[in-house]
Amino acid sequence: RVCTLLGARDLTGRSYPASGANGGFHGLSHHAERPATIAEYSKLNRYHVSMMSYFVQKLRAIPDGDGTLLDHSLTLYGTNMGNSNQHLHYDVPHILVGGANGQLKGGRHLAYxxxxxxxxxLLLSILDMYGTHQDSIGDSTGRLEKL
Structure with missing residues (x-):
């Protein structure tokens, strides 16, 4: 089973009133290193991570075979830029949550x-976990060690 959940497109001007942030996502992402704008953008990001946490709690609460749906799934939470203000595509943070049917050890911070x-x-390594082998994806240079 595969599920894709997209909160909004990268270029969205959508605001998230529940986050407490004043402004739309895309506009705040181009913060020009202004502390006040970064603070508002941080509110949006904290809100999105809290929604991810809520989703993970729901997965943990669903029995599935000898564990939970969280144990038997893998959720990738991330973004496409490390610094959206400059459109930098390195230092891109990602969070992996779930046991991936025993293939992923949790509780770690890995830096590459x-x-x-x-x-x-990262995507190649995830495909490998599920037995779908590809030679490359996009600009991949190999698989992640220690994942």
Whole structure:
């Protein structure tokens, strides 16, 4: 089973009143290093992460075989830019949650070289976990070690 949940397109001007932020997502993402705008953008990001947490709690509460749906799934939460103000496509943060049917060890923070590792590398590694082998995805340079 595969599920894709997209909160909004990258270029969305959508605001999220529940976040407490004043402004739309895309406009705030181009914060020009202004502390006040970064603070508003941070409110949006904290709100989105709280929604991810809510989703994970729901997965944890659903029994599935010898564990929970969280144990038997893998959720990737992330973005497409490391610094949206400058449209930088390195230092891109991602969060993996779930056990991936016992293939993913949790409770770790892994950091990879930003010069050689792309999001494509992460996606290749995830496909490998599920037995779907590809030679490459986008600008991938290989698989992630220690994942």
């Amino acid at each position: 070289s930003t010069k050689t590792v792309t999001t494509g590398n």
